[in-house]
Structure formats: structure tokens, C-alpha cells
Amino acid sequence: MKPIIDPRYSEASAPPQISRFLLQYAVACGHDPALLCRGLGFAPEDLQRPDYRLSFRQSYQLVRRARQLLGDSGLGLTVGSRQTPVSWGLVGLAMLASPDLGTALQLALRYQWHIGSLLDYRMELAGNQVLIHATPRFFDQEVAAFYLEEAFSSSLAIVRFLTGQDLVASRIEVQHPSPPHAQRYAELFRCPLRFAGEHNLMQFPASWLELPLPTRDDYVVAETCLLLDGTIRQDQGLSDLVETIEREVRKNLGAPPSLSQLASQLNLSERTLRRRIGEAGLSYHGIVDELRRTRALQLLGQHDNRLIDVACATGFSDVRNFRRAFKRWTGVTPRTAKQRIAAQP
Structure with missing residues (x-):
């Protein structure tokens, strides 16, 4: 993978x-x-x-x-x-x-x-x-x-x-x-x-x-x-910000907040939030994609989950769109990923 x-x-x-x-x-x-x-x-x-x-x-x-x-x-x-x-x-x-x-x-x-x-x-x-x-x-x-x-x-x-x-x-x-x-x-x-x-x-x-x-x-x-x-690690504030964003997105991965909504929750301007995410080498779209990818892989590891259920849980109402996104994330189809996960000892 x-x-x-x-x-x-x-x-x-x-x-x-x-x-x-x-x-x-x-x-x-x-x-x-x-x-x-x-x-x-x-x-x-x-x-x-x-x-x-x-x-x-x-x-x-x-x-x-x-x-x-x-x-x-x-x-x-x-x-x-x-x-x-x-x-x-x-x-x-x-x-x-x-x-x-x-x-x-x-x-x-x-x-x-x-x-x-x-x-x-x-x-x-x-x-x-x-x-x-x-x-x-x-x-x-x-x-x-x-x-x-x-x-x-x-x-x-x-x-x-x-x-x-x-x-x-x-x-x-x-x-x-x-x-x-x-x-x-x-x-x-x-x-x-x-x-x-x-x-x-x-x-x-x-x-x-x-x-x-x-x-x-x-x-x-x-x-x-x-x-x-007093024991503050390097880039503590930046890492904490990314972790806060991830927590907010995980609360509703199917319909995550927009960047402007998230900025309002954090009492930041949208421009400032986008800049600070960029300083971590990330993008808001990339953070959401990574969380969806991780959740999709977790769900595919549970043999009784249908593909439509995995798609809905990760924010896709259309299985075809989910397949395209998943292949972009991982390089393989959801079916292939499920088979590989099942084959792991």
C-alpha cells in the first residue's frame, strides 16, 4: 500500500x-x-x-x-x-x-x-x-x-x-x-x-x-x-493546532466543518488558520483526506462492512466518488485494500 x-x-x-x-x-x-x-x-x-x-x-x-x-x-x-x-x-x-x-x-x-x-x-x-x-x-x-x-x-x-x-x-x-x-x-x-x-x-x-x-x-x-x-517542545503550539483541527474533523468526518467555520471556532481568521496549517507542511484538505483515508482503512479491516457503509462514514454519498478518492489516497481500489488487509497475519 x-x-x-x-x-x-x-x-x-x-x-x-x-x-x-x-x-x-x-x-x-x-x-x-x-x-x-x-x-x-x-x-x-x-x-x-x-x-x-x-x-x-x-x-x-x-x-x-x-x-x-x-x-x-x-x-x-x-x-x-x-x-x-x-x-x-x-x-x-x-x-x-x-x-x-x-x-x-x-x-x-x-x-x-x-x-x-x-x-x-x-x-x-x-x-x-x-x-x-x-x-x-x-x-x-x-x-x-x-x-x-x-x-x-x-x-x-x-x-x-x-x-x-x-x-x-x-x-x-x-x-x-x-x-x-x-x-x-x-x-x-x-x-x-x-x-x-x-x-x-x-x-x-x-x-x-x-x-x-x-x-x-x-x-x-x-x-x-x-x-x-515549562517543558515546551519545539513547535508545541503548531502541533497542538493541528491536533485540535483533527479532533474537530473527527467529530463529524462525514461532513467536516469548512475552514471558515473551523477558524471561527478557534477565534482565528480563515487566512491566519490557512497560513498556520501551511507552516506545518499541511493543508486543510490534506488533513481531512488523511483522516478519511485512515478511517476508511480501519473500516475496510472489519470484514462485515459494506463498501457503501464505508463511503458514507467517510463523507461520500456516492460509492464511485469514494472509489476514486480511495485510489488517489492509496494507489489501489478499496476491494484490493480489503483483500490485503485480510491477508495480513
Whole structure:
């Protein structure tokens, strides 16, 4: 398939926390971490430097190698369930010192980049339930499943650690199909599960937000947030802008807002917004196309989806127009892409 064209895929911008956890687990299993990293452009000791960054491409390649070497299809669950707040560094410390779980989760969302997240998260309150949505930034069915498993299992492990309670979510939904290790989901989460769903989300009672944390220290929270706010990555504002645009477009991918509508939402002029998107080496049309392409590939990976359903979900009322756009995005037809995805191990 046509390679991912988003320039951020190859930028060394991602904190290496998850890659570090992965190598630590490989070492615990008796493997040489240097062999896992060979040819990827970094060594295990590089990941110990607090200022070191990986590209998404390097992170994804490491996950593929580790899954193959360790022979664990549920490696994301394994790595995630072993984590504690300490695994999330300064953000984990701020969460430990928070007055309640709601504040701790808001801090995790606010500083998700510092945690080393390779997904985009948002929290939504729906009645007496809270929904945590997770969205992969780039399409790769195998690696996206790993990061979703790692995200949900680590989040639950850390929530249980913070509160000291064996909390059980209301439900979990993921877009990837049921994996060979589905039983491990049931054992770990102990809640209703839905595979091949419309979203990637974890749902839990809103009452969790009010749970007090026994390690509260308001001074530590303030001091830690001050440190985190001072650690501004290069082009932080520009990257945040692009991520904000992507979040707004994902809310209604079938009929995304116009550039002028989006500019109004962001309190910018249309001209300024177009210029700032251009500074990131992107265009608004290109951002929408990339999100539609990613969503189309995700949906095509679910064998029971009809082509008309995929077209409608990505903003096309006519299948012929969708086919033309998809071939422009990927170089192949939707049918060929579906066959290739199905043939992947």
C-alpha cells in the first residue's frame, strides 16, 4: 500500500516511554534489547535520556519486532497492565498528588504528550457515564491494536492504583476485530466488551471522578504542573493546532466543518488558520483526506462492512466518488485494500 505521507510520521517527536516499557519487558523475558533496536536508528540506552525522542515510524517498527520475537499477540495488554503512576513520570506524580480521580484524569489528558502517548485522547461526559475516546494517529492495524490495548490496560491499572480500589469499567469498545487473545480482555477488564465497534473507548461511571485520593498534596500538584508547563517542545503550539483541527474533523468526518467555520471556532481568521496549517507542511484538505483515508482503512479491516457503509462514514454519498478518492489516497481500489488487509497475519 501507499506509504503514510503525513510528515509527522517520520519526525523524531514522540517521547519513548512505551518503547522503554516494551524493551524492559523483553529483557525480563530474557531477550537482548540491542537486537530489537538494531537498524532502527537508536539504541536501548538512548531511551534512558529524558530529552530523547523517537519518530512514530521507529516506535511502530519496534512494536512489530517485539510482537514477532515474544510471540505474544496480546503484548499491549501485558505491557500496559504492569504500569503504575511512576511509569508516567512527572504526570504520574501530579496524578498521585491530586485531590480526586477526576482531577488526576484531567491532568493526564492535559499532559498526554508528556506521558508518551501515541494516541489522541478526549474525555466526554454522557449522563452519569464518562467516555474516554482514543484515536490512533496513523493507520497500521496491528500496531494500532497494540497501542489501544496498552492504553486501556495501563489506564485501568493506574486508576486502580490511585484509588486503591478494584474498579471495573462499564464497557470497552474497540474498532479492531476480536483477537486470538480475546479471553485475556475478559480476564483483565471484567466488563462488557465490543470488538469491531464504531469507536475506541472506555466507559465508566461518572461517580469515579469524585473518588478521593489518599496521596493528595496540592503543593506537589502545583509544582509538578509548573515543571510540565515549562517543558515546551519545539513547535508545541503548531502541533497542538493541528491536533485540535483533527479532533474537530473527527467529530463529524462525514461532513467536516469548512475552514471558515473551523477558524471561527478557534477565534482565528480563515487566512491566519490557512497560513498556520501551511507552516506545518499541511493543508486543510490534506488533513481531512488523511483522516478519511485512515478511517476508511480501519473500516475496510472489519470484514462485515459494506463498501457503501464505508463511503458514507467517510463523507461520500456516492460509492464511485469514494472509489476514486480511495485510489488517489492509496494507489489501489478499496476491494484490493480489503483483500490485503485480510491477508495480513
